[in-house]
Amino acid sequence: MITLVLEPEQKAAMPPVATQANDDPKISVRDFDFFYGSAKVLHGISLDIQARKVTALIGPSGCGKSTFIRSINRMNDIIPDARGKGTILIDGKDVYGGDTDVVELRRRVGMVFQKSNPFPKSIYDNVAYGLRIGGLRNKRQLDEIIERSLTRAALWHEVKDRLHASALALSGGQQQRLCIARALAVDPEILLMDEPASALDPIATSKIEELIYELKESYTIVIVTHNMQQAARVSDRTAFFMLGRLVEEGDKNAIFTNPKEKMTEDYVTGRFG
């Protein structure tokens, strides 16, 4: 259970964050609160996330960044007693609206987790999984999409000769790229990445970072990371969360060279704690 106790002076030090006005945000969050039972873990988050940009969410453990990212595709729905309040719009449509098809939402908003979680199936079947659920049976079409997805995930050349081998035989970094390929196969618009490289070695990490860089041409990416340098390298915009609040959001260069808020400054310089 996450509990939050805010001292009055901490509350005073956390002014509401006005995010940069944006003509056409892909994701628009307004006054979003989130509760696990009676514990409020997100407090009035308002944030615009731009299309085909990488937005990194940084902040200390327990600050709510993972809860926030999981709210975007309603992954938190599966947690008993968890509920959100406020609005999250994707292309202007409320994710928490009554007419939202959650399965379709999760197709549009793909997710990659900290620990790669391939199914105990072949590489091919992993990537084909979502497509088959969607009703695609045509072998030629499946082959095409699988090759394209694995290529986009920068894995094709490493696995093209063993597509029917078990996915579990791949290295950690390859498994993570396979999960990215699996997410890309169903043609999402948004990719949520929750610490996608934190369990990987530096070489596998740099491959994932390069991949993120390329994927943002086509997808809107939101990444949670504990690695500040990674946020600096891969993101266009960076949002700093603390104690369930959005302290500051802005152009990553501003966040890492001249943040407006002292709390952000203390966090990115490692003074925090």
Next chain:
Amino acid sequence: MQRHFDRDIDELKHLLLQMGAMVEDAMERSIRALLERDTALANEVIARDDEIDRMEIVIDQKTIELIAIMQPTASDLRFVATIMKITPELERIADLAQDVCERAIELNREPMLKPVSDLPRLAHDAQSMVRDALDAFVRSDAALARRVIAQDDNVDSLTESSFRNLLTYMLEDARNISSAIRLTFVGKYFERMADGATNICEMVVYLVEGKMIKHTAHAAAADE
């Protein structure tokens, strides 16, 4: 929380201040060597310039190591960037003090020229700008930095008026030309030292406020 990095920063700051003190000292002695026609003192300043050069290399190396190892961000990054920009400015000011001494030695071999009224003032103003620039850095005082920047125009006009003064001497008597040209150079050296102080102060404003006021320095100073 006290970080290991804070100790590195303190060490770097200490080294830069040591270098700053050496540069101020070189400047002070170069002015005395010039005004008191003291060739021995001028030679001392020239001989000590190598120490300042070595100091620059030490600071550069430590700064680069710090970037590689600590990957500084935000105010830490601005601090490191400021050190990297200030160090060569200080080294250049020391080189200019050495140039003043070289001209002083040459002047001492020639008959003394009539006093150039604005030149000592120019020298002392440039000196106080360098001193204040270093103070502004030590105290992270952007207001002081802006005041120093605002003084640069005054130094420029003193340089111009001492040049006109020297030009008159040259027109009066062709035998003055050699010394007057050397003194014109000296005026220019002090003006450049003041420019160095201005550049340092622009970096101090960046360090404190995160604003790049370079090339808009006068406008920014006037804003305050």
